[in-house]
Amino acid sequence: MASPKPLRVLYALHPNFDTLDFTGPLEILSHATHKHTADSSTSESRVFQPTITAVSELTTSAQKAIFKRHIPLTEAHSTLADYDILIIPGGGSQPVLDGQTEPIQLIKAWAALPKKVDGSTRYLLSVCTGCLFLAEAGVLDGLTATTHADYYGQLEKICETKGKTRVLKERFVVNKTDEEKGLRTITSGGDAVQKTSPSYSK
Template sequence: MKIAFVIFDEFTSLDFIGAYDPITRLKTMDFLPDLEWDICSFNDTITDGTGLIFTPTKVREPLTKYDLVIIPGGIGTTSLINNSQFINWIKTSGTCKVKASVCTGSLILGAAGFLRGKKATTHPNYFGELKKYCKVIDKRVVDDGNIITSRGVSSSLELGLYLCEKLSNYEAKEIIRKQMDYQHQ
């Protein structure tokens, strides 16, 4: 299993870290020892919405080799949905088994054409924008087959734990949840 965590300028760090932490524990806690991941970007150096600098491990490489692609949200999505070069790069994930997003990352999935005929969610302030691409569902995590979306920034942990169960099993997810001391059910 190979995962691409996508980052971009002005993304929300917790959207990324909230999903990244529980999912990578699948490997570090020996539930999926063959799990691999990359931090993928369209640019060499990325600055989140607060000025925190991130260095991706893969830059502008096609996303075709990944089983799962996860896209965070953040204020940067508002310009990226109209950036044809970035969206064309995201479209290289078309053959990936599952695409997931946190918050306004779903707008990027929508702009890439992955939400046609699907149900998805995002931060409530962006429900109107998301309606351009799909049927909007007001839930913390929405699973519509090969597309899994989550609501606002705090739902990133729920998405990460949900994906832990989907990639491994309920028991692994629960052990990881308890190790993280995450109380939400």
């Protein structure tokens, strides 16, 4: 039996991003495997295939760790439809917002992609203050969202100018799939959030 095709995950890094916002999802998703049994033998294959993109070849996190991209952002934009999941880490958010720099344009392009021909869902995930980039990109209109507890007010302020978004004080928020676009948006908070229960928007 042929192995299922892995889901392609694109991680978009920006200067001074929070290391854990990137390595946390990377670590968790790396452990997901498909098990295959043929005759008396069992094999495994990865569920998720990661790709890192950034403006520069090397990107330094807020913790001074240096990460090397797999592909430049120009290539990420041109091959965006090939991916299943886009993950946006937080940290170092104000310079991105002030300069209107990447990954804001990448997020806009992701949300504008047409629905997949096979009908499968694309996912947009933000970690911590990465949600501020989603808000600035204008992709949270009509959705619910959360971010790090220290940034609820800033998220609400950005959303006021970008559409109607309900900001929740939750650890993470899972929106229903937009059936027209085939896109599902998930936002998560930071370690200062006290609640542990997820919120599923109606």
